[in-house]
Amino acid sequence: MLLSCHQDERDVRLILMKCEREAALVEPKITSNETGHGEQNVNAKWIPTKVKVEEHVIVPHIDPNIENPDQFLDDYTTKMAISPMDKSKTLWEFHLLKLKTSHAGSVAVARFHNSLGDGMSLMSLLLACTRKTCDPRHYLLS
Numbered sequence: 001m002l003l004s005c006h007q008d009e010r011d012v013r014l015i016l017m018k019c020e021r022e023a024a025l026v027e028p029k030i031t032s033n034e035t036g037h038g039e040q041n042v043n044a045k046w047i048p049t050k051v052k053v054e055e056h057v058i059v060p061h062i063d064p065n066i067e068n069p070d071q072f073l074d075d076y077t078t079k080m081a082i083s084p085m086d087k088s089k090t091l092w093e094f095h096l097l098k099l100k101t102s103h104a105g106s107v108a109v110a111r112f113h114n115s116l117g118d119g120m121s122l123m124s125l126l127l128a129c130t131r132k133t134c135d136p137r138h139y140l141l142s
Contacts (some may be wrong), residue, residue, distance in 0.1 A: 031048060
């Protein structure tokens with residue numbers, strides 16, 4: 001999932017704090033680890049855990065003078081899609097890319113494991129934690 005975003009560090013921290021509070025209410029699996037990874041996950045269980053939001057938000061260093069930012073974004077998201085997620089922590093992450101593309105001044109890439117739930121519940125969580133661009137003092141679902 002790609003989103004255009006404004007990346008003021010203070011705004012990012014505020015959004016993350018709100019996400020941490022809202023996550024367990026909207027989708028409890030967001031704050032749980034899956035255990036029992038067998039061939040058919042017969043013994044799989046969800047164990048509630050303390051989520052360290054900073055472990056799930058990746059802000060890579062990107063050369064601001066990159067020659068083709070759109071191609072970089074395409075390559076970055078392709079690499080994310082084919083690489084396995086770290087199952088030692090809850091199965092979601094946000095990549096905040098300070099990268100000006102042809103469509104946005106910066107980009108947020110959300111990555112969720114499909115075992116967390118359907119797209120509607122994840123979108124509800126995301127919207128609950130996101131501010132309106134026309135009025136940043138208000139959240140989209142407030």
